[in-house]
Amino acid sequence: MNWYEAGGKTFDTFALLQPTSPLRTAEDIMNAYDIFTQKKACAVVGVTEMEHSPLLCGMLPIDGSMVGFIKPEAKDKLRQPLDTYYRINGAMYIALIRYYREWGDFYRERCYAYVMGRDVSVDIDCDMDLKMAEFLMKK
Numbered sequence: 001m002n003w004y005e006a007g008g009k010t011f012d013t014f015a016l017l018q019p020t021s022p023l024r025t026a027e028d029i030m031n032a033y034d035i036f037t038q039k040k041a042c043a044v045v046g047v048t049e050m051e052h053s054p055l056l057c058g059m060l061p062i063d064g065s066m067v068g069f070i071k072p073e074a075k076d077k078l079r080q081p082l083d084t085y086y087r088i089n090g091a092m093y094i095a096l097i098r099y100y101r102e103w104g105d106f107y108r109e110r111c112y113a114y115v116m117g118r119d120v121s122v123d124i125d126c127d128m129d130l131k132m133a134e135f136l137m138k139k
Contacts, residue, residue, distance in 0.1 A: 001097055014097055021046075021091035023120040023136060032092055032114035042099035042110040046091035048121035053082040086113065089121035 001014060013036075015029070024046070036044045055074035060066075074082055092114065093106055100106070122133045 016093040020124040024091040036094050043095035043106040046089045047086040047113045048089040050085045090123040
């Protein structure tokens with residue numbers, strides 16, 4: 001943004017499309033931008049449904065103890081009816097430049113989620129992620 005401004009070009013909005021999320025589509029970008037404009041948002045961030053509830057996840061102490069691992073609200077319940085949780089997928093961020101400069105992040109008032117399918121939400125951080133992306137791209 002600074003580079004463009006130094007060259008005399010200014011913009012109101014920017015989109016961050018990380019190369020580690022190659023499965024997002026042009027349609028995803030356009031749909032996220034539609035949310036951005038319709039809601040008069042300051043930012044829109046790509047998210048996807050988590051495979052498992054964080055109520056079934058936890059930190060492990062050094063000794064590997066599972067005491068308290070499953071959250072009380074999930075204890076003795078089937079996994080499927082638990083609430084749906086979402087995670088940031090790294091595929092896209094759209095924001096007003098002034099908003100981002102003021103706050104330094106996206107997650108404030110007037111920031112909305114753009115929900116994407118898991119099949120287009122692979123974020124390549126390791127070899128396994130790369131293999132999954134390659135597999136999905138071939139399909």
